[in-house]
Amino acid sequence: MGRSPCCEKAHMNKGAWTKEEDQLLVDYIRKHGEGCWRSLPRAAGLQRCGKSCRLRWMNYLRPDLKRGNFTEEEDELIIKLHSLLGNKWSLIAGRLAGRTDNEIKNYWNTHIKRKLLSRGIDPNTHRPINESTIPPSKTTTPSLLHDESVQFDLAKPDQQQTVKPEPTVLYREEGDNNNNNCTSSGTTSDDDCVLNLELSVGPATTRSYRYESTRKANLDSVESTGRWGSELFGAQAGVCLCCRIGFHNESCPNCRVSDARTIWESKIL
DNA sequence: AACGTTTGCAACCGCACAATT
DNA sequence: CAATTGTGCGGTTGCAAACGT
Numbered sequence: 001m002g003r004s005p006c007c008e009k010a011h012m013n014k015g016a017w018t019k020e021e022d023q024l025l026v027d028y029i030r031k032h033g034e035g036c037w038r039s040l041p042r043a044a045g046l047q048r049c050g051k052s053c054r055l056r057w058m059n060y061l062r063p064d065l066k067r068g069n070f071t072e073e074e075d076e077l078i079i080k081l082h083s084l085l086g087n088k089w090s091l092i093a094g095r096l097a098g099r100t101d102n103e104i105k106n107y108w109n110t111h112i113k114r115k116l117l118s119r120g121i122d123p124n125t126h127r128p129i130n131e132s133t134i135p136p137s138k139t140t141t142p143s144l145l146h147d148e149s150v151q152f153d154l155a156k157p158d159q160q161q162t163v164k165p166e167p168t169v170l171y172r173e174e175g176d177n178n179n180n181n182c183t184s185s186g187t188t189s190d191d192d193c194v195l196n197l198e199l200s201v202g203p204a205t206t207r208s209y210r211y212e213s214t215r216k217a218n219l220d221s222v223e224s225t226g227r228w229g230s231e232l233f234g235a236q237a238g239v240c241l242c243c244r245i246g247f248h249n250e251s252c253p254n255c256r257v258s259d260a261r262t263i264w265e266s267k268i269l
Numbered sequence: 270a271a272c273g274t275t276t277g278c279a280a281c282c283g284c285a286c287a288a289t290t
Numbered sequence: 291c292a293a294t295t296g297t298g299c300g301g302t303t304g305c306a307a308a309c310g311t
Contacts, residue, residue, distance in 0.1 A: 090299060106278050
């Protein structure tokens with residue numbers, strides 16, 4: 001069956017946007033607001049695919065974007081968030097005001113990867129590249145997943161929480177005298193081994209269901225397909241940190257769903 | 270100056286999934 | 291409830307600028 005293409009590509013412009021196109025898009029969105037990207041190009045007089053318009057607006061034309069170089073603080077925050085979230089660029093971008101997922105993704109690939117490699121850290125695992133030679137007990141976990149200093153007020157899932165964990169020791173190698181400044185308490189002068197993170201963690205911003213029947217249908221579909229949609233499991237709408245860090249929160253919809261999944265899996269497995 | 274290589278980033282593509290009909 | 295539509299995401303590509311020889 002397949003779906004129809006998002007637009008008729010035959011007569012569409014591709015490639016770099018011109019100033020005139022930018023102006024048309026900005027003018028139209030100022031006037032009518034965002035939304036309905038499919039019909040926007042025609043309405044705005046643009047020979048562009050709706051997706052292309054959306055991308056251009058989201059990544060470059062939005063007035064709230066912060067342009068310019070990344071600061072050292074942003075670098076470290078990206079590294080920390082990546083260690084926690086992986087390649088969830090949109091989630092990472094959501095924690096950096098004025099930065100876009102595309103910008104962060106590019107910055108990661110061109111700068112931060114190299115930076116981590118120069119530190120001897122695998123950018124994919126956030127562990128020392130030669131870690132395989134290190135006894136596990138000597139290696140401190142790089143992930144917030146196991147960072148007990150992270151605290152959430154799970155009684156208030158709708159309230160944005162500012163979390164100030166103690167600086168987390170990321171990596172320490174046995175016998176590395178150059179890194180003796182790294183301590184488990186995080187008091188150190190070595191910026192290379194400690195990240196002082198102030199994470200602003202919001203609730204999983206689940207989309208509201210216009211129809212309760214849709215929600216039920218999607219929940220039911222889990223049973224029939226065995227797949228867990230992002231809305232249900234908090235992947236796209238915002239990672240459920242309660243689940244990710246091993247907490248359980250009765251008032252968090254995702255935790256309740258994960259309960260459902262656990263029950264469902266226990267029936268199946 | 271000319272050419273080849275590397276780097277940085279804007280934009281595209283395909284896919285997944287929520288929303289709607 | 292199946293089919294369809296619209297949106298958003300992550301991976302990848304293409305190209306211009308910077309750099310090296």
